[in-house]
Amino acid sequence: MNLSEIRLHTPQTLNEALELSVKIKEACFLAGGTDLLVDIKQGLLAAKDIISLQEIKELKGIKKKNKEIRLGALVTPNDILSDSLINRYIPALADAARSMASTQIRAVATIGGNISSAVPSADLPPPLIAAEASVKLQGLESSRKVSLSEFFRGPRETACKTGELLTFILIPLLPPGTGISYLKFTLREANALAVASVASRVTLKDGKINRAAIVLGAVAPTPIMALRASEFLINREPSQSTFEKAALLAKEEGEPISDIRGSIWYRKELISVLTRRTLSEALERAQRKNRKEK
Ligand SMILES: Cc1cc2nc3c(=O)[nH]c(=O)nc-3n(C[C@H](O)[C@H](O)[C@H](O)COP(=O)(O)OP(=O)(O)OC[C@H]3O[C@@H](n4cnc5c(N)ncnc54)[C@H](O)[C@@H]3O)c2cc1C
Structure with a gap:
């Protein structure tokens, strides 16, 4: 489809955007356009009407309110990686954005x-899920x-219904003694999607x-949450051998496919290595936080 054939709507408020999406049911929302415009150009999506969210000020900014951090849907990876609240409370999200x-x-x-794109290799969801975030x-x-x-x-399938807009991401403040770490493996340094990625969270008590x-x-x-591996860690003293065992369990819980970026076997090996490394870093962060809080 030729981009010049598309009607672009530019609402100034959230309400105007929602009214437009009710009026033009087949219209797509556009935020940064880095997924949407690629899909349209590749013929994967035929959109006659696009509702741009870019002018909606309510959807910008990162704030701490009560016991949570609230990120507007229009916050960019650059906003995240340079934000002092994110770097203090959930540096793993800044790592993922970077x-x-x-x-x-x-x-x-x-x-x-x-x-919203719900691409399985997206970088921001794993650390957010580890932090028990909601939308x-x-x-x-x-x-x-x-x-x-x-x-x-599922891939490109979410709980967001037609006429709904994802407005905010809410991250509860982590309990004392908590560390999260995120690592991804890619085939080159820039512009590369994850072959596999892992976010690990550890909360220490006594x-x-x-x-x-x-x-x-x-x-x-x-x-996905590697449930058996996560549960295995509960009530254990943190150690490299415990993390090794959890990594082997996590490896069994992945359901990778073979594709141009890696085989099933390779991705499973990556899960195990990344789980071990992220658990070690999450532990270091948890211990550092514990020392600061004392
Ligand atoms: C060269 C290149 C490299 C990339 N590398 C990475 C990478 O390393 N890691 C990674 O995770 N991603 C990567 N991506 C994918 C993409 O940049 C990200 O997924 C990006 O965060 C999408 O955000 P956007 O604002 O551009 O979304 P858009 O393209 O504007 O929208 C994507 C989809 O979400 C919907 N949508 C957008 N905002 C909302 C909302 N608030 N509520 C409801 N629906 C909404 C749109 O209708 C559309 O269907 C890459 C893309 C390109 C082109």
């Missing part, structure tokens, strides 16, 4: 688009909060692991 694409893409892509979905008449771990339904989460990216139709 690992994305290239400087140019990081300046225009958005967190709302990264989540706010706003319709014209009502809104609802959905846990990010339940938002993804020298033992009190809570844990291992989230796998790019190795299943959606980001």
